[in-house]
Amino acid sequence: MAGTAARPARGARSTAAVRDNGGVRLSRKDVPIVAMSAEADWVSRFADEVIAEAERRAPGKPIVCASGLSPSGPIHLGNLREVMTPHLVADEIRRRGHEVVHIISFDDFDRFRKVPAGVDSSWSEHIGKPLSSVPAPPGSEYPNWAEHFKAPMIAALAELGVEYHGISQTAKYTSGAYRSQILLAMRERARIDEILDRYRTKGKAAKKAPQQGLDEAEAAAAEAAAEGSGAASEDDGTAAAGYFPYKPYCSVCDRDMTTVTAYDDETTELSYTCVCGHSETVRLSEFDRGKLVWKVDWPMRWAYEGVVFEPSGVDHSSPGSSFVVGGHIVKEIFGAEQPIGPMYAFVGISGMAKMSSSKGAVPTPADALGIMEAPLLRWLYARRRPNQSFKIAFDQEIQRTYDEWDTLRRKVHEGTALPADVAAYGRAAATAAGPLPTTPRPLPYRTLASIVDITTGHAEQTLRILRDLDPEHPITSLDETRPRLDRAERWVTTQVPAEQRTRVREEPDAALLASLGDRERESLRLLLDGLDDHWSLDGLTELVYGVPKVQAGLTPDAKPTPELKVAQREFFALLYTLLVGRDTGPRLPTLLLAAGADRVRELLGG
RNA sequence: GGGCCGCUAGCUCAAUGGCAGAGCUGCGGACUUUUAAUCCGUAGGUUCAGGGUUCGAGUCCCUGGCGGCCCA
Secondary structure (H helix, E strand, C coil): CCCCCCCCCHHHHHHHHHHHHCCCCCCCCCCCCCCCCCCCCHHHHHHHHHHHHHHHHCCCCCEEEEEEECCCCCCCCCHHHHHHHHHHHHHHHHHCCCCEEEEEEECCCCECCCCCCCCCHHHHHHCCCEHHHCCCCCCCCCCCHHHHHHHHHHHHHHHCCCCCEEEEHHHHHHCCCCHHHHHHHHHCHHHHHHHHHCCCCCCHHHHHHHHHHCCHHHHHHHHHHCCCCCCCCCCCCEECCEECCEEECCCCCCCCCEEEEEEECCCCEEEEEECCCCEEEEECCCCCCEEECHHHHHHHHHHHHCCCECCEEHHHCCCCCHHHHHHHHHHHCCCCCCCECCEECCEEEECCCCHHHHHCCCCCHHHHHHHCCHHHHHHHHHHCCCCCCEEEECCCHHHHHHHHHHHHHHHHHHCCCCHHHHHHHHHHHEECCEECCCCCCCCCHHHHHHHHHHHCCCHHHHHHHHHHHCCCCCCCCHHHHCCHHHHHHHHHHHHCCHHHCCCCCCCCCHHHHHHCCHHHHHHHHHHHHHCHHHCCHHHHHHHHHHHHHHHCCCCCCCCCCHHHHHHHHHHHHHHHHHHHCCCCCCCHHHHHHHHCHHHHHHHCCC
C-alpha cells in the first residue's frame, strides 16, 4: 500500500530532479513551465514511488495508472478526482521520459441500481440490467444510459488535456476477454469466500435480517447511497447453494436478479434461476453475459492490466472495503500485486445558484469548464494532496480563485514563486504533450465579470470598455480576451443571483429627481454638460471626480481634501441611486460608458 | 464496536528529522480614486494536549481530545 511502500533513496530523487530541469529553458514570456522542481510536490513523490514499483514489478514495460468511472448518472467533480489524481502522476512519469498508460475503465457493465429523480418512473423496469443495456434518459441522442453519461465526461477530459486509454467493461466482459480469470475465480471460489469471510462480522446474520423487510426500491436506494467509482458495499456473491463470485445477467430479462444454483468445475456448466421465472444451464467457457462481483472484479482487473497506481475514494479505507479485501484477493487468487492506491477526499462545491436544486444534480466537469478555463480547474486538483478535501467555487469566491491564479502565474514568470506552487502551476498549465490553450490577454476575471454584467454581454459595448482599459495597448478584438471573457459571462448569467446583478434603470426615478436640492441639481448639470467632451474611460474618471471640485470652487485637477472626499462620495451615491437604484455599484466611468450617453441623460433628468 | 484522514497565523494551506513559510483577510500607504481597479509595505505562532525516541520533532512512536468520512 501507498503508506508502507519503500520510498526511493534521496539520491535517486535528486538525480530525477536534475534530469527533469535540465535542457528546458523558459523564455520570460508566456511559455508555460514544462519543467519544474521535482521537490516538495505530492505528484512528484507518487511518481517516484510508482516508477520504483513498476521497475521492480515489470521492468521495461509501460507503467500502468488507472481510474474507474461508473456512468450510472452524471459524472461529477468528485469523480473527476478519480481521474485527475492518476492523470497528474502519469503525466509526471511521462515528462520524465517513461512509457506510461493511463487507463480509464468505464464500469458500464455494472447493474442499473436506481431511477434518479427527474427520469420517468417507467425506467424502474430496467433496474438490474447492465448500464449499457438501459435506454438513455428521455430526449437523449445517445444509444444507452451509460453512453449518455460518458459523453460529457469524455468531452471534458479532452478539454482538460487528459490523455488516456478508455476501456468499456461491457466490451471486455462480452468479448470474453476475462474468461480465464472468471474460470479461475470460480475454481477458487472457496478461497475467495474464505478471504471475504475474514471481514464478515459476526453480527452479519442479525444485520441481514431487517434487510429482507425492505422492498426492492428501498434496497436499491440504500445501495445507491453507497455508490462510488465502484460501490464500497455490494452483493459479494453469497447464495444458498454456496458462494459464487460470478453473477450472470438473465438470458431472458437481461437483469441480474439471478441466483447461481450449481457449478461444475469440470464442464464449467453453471445453472441459475432468475426472479423472472427463467432458469437455465450455461457453459461458462462460452457464456459472456455476466460479471464477477465487484470485490473480485476490481482485483482481477488490477492483475489483468498490471495496474501500479490507482487511487480510490475514502469510502474504501474501511477494513472490509473492496480495496482492502481486493488486496488479499489479487495476491492470493490472481497472483499479482495491489496497486499503490492513495485515498482521495471529497470535492465540495461552494455556491451553485441554480443547477443543483432544480435538476437534483451535482455539478459536473462540464459545468465547471463553462465558468472557468481548463488550466484553472486542473490547478485546483493539482495544488492539494489527494487526502485533502477542497471546494470548487461557483459563487463569488471564483473571483478570488482567479486572482490567486493570475498572481501565481505572474510570480512563476518572475521566478518568485515557491517550489510547490511552481510545480502546481506547471501541472495545471501544460501536460507532457504541451501547453493548454490560454487567453491571449488574461484580464482579471472580476473585471470581465463586472463589465459583462453591465453590458449584458452586448459585444459592441463590451469592446468599447475593454479598449479603454489600457490605452497604451488597446484591445482591438474581443477574441484577445477569450475564452476567459466567455467563462466570465457564463458565470454572471448562470451563477450570480438576480439581486446581485447590476440593472440599469429603465425609467428615471422621477420622485427622487423632483426632491433634489439646488446643489444636487447643479452637480448633475455639470456632469451632463461634460459628458460629450469626456466620453472615454479616463475622461469620465476626471469628470466624475471633478464635478464636486468645481462645485467647491476648485479646479478639476485640485488635490482632494477630506471635505472633498465626502462630497465625492455623496455625489457618487446619488449617481448610483439614479442609475441602478442602489447607493453603490461598478466604477462609474465603466457604468456610464456601458449605459450609453442617451440613457444616462434620461436617467439623470437631462 | 471498529477503521481511515485531518488538526500549523483570523481564513485556506506549505514545510522529504535540520533557522516554522506563502496566499487571502486585516492594518498602513501610493496612484487626481472609500466602489466590484492597480501597486507597495506591514503585522500576525505555546504547530490540538500530554508523554517518549533523537544532538535536534510540525514531521517518528505512545496516550488522550476535537472534527470529517466510512464500515459494521
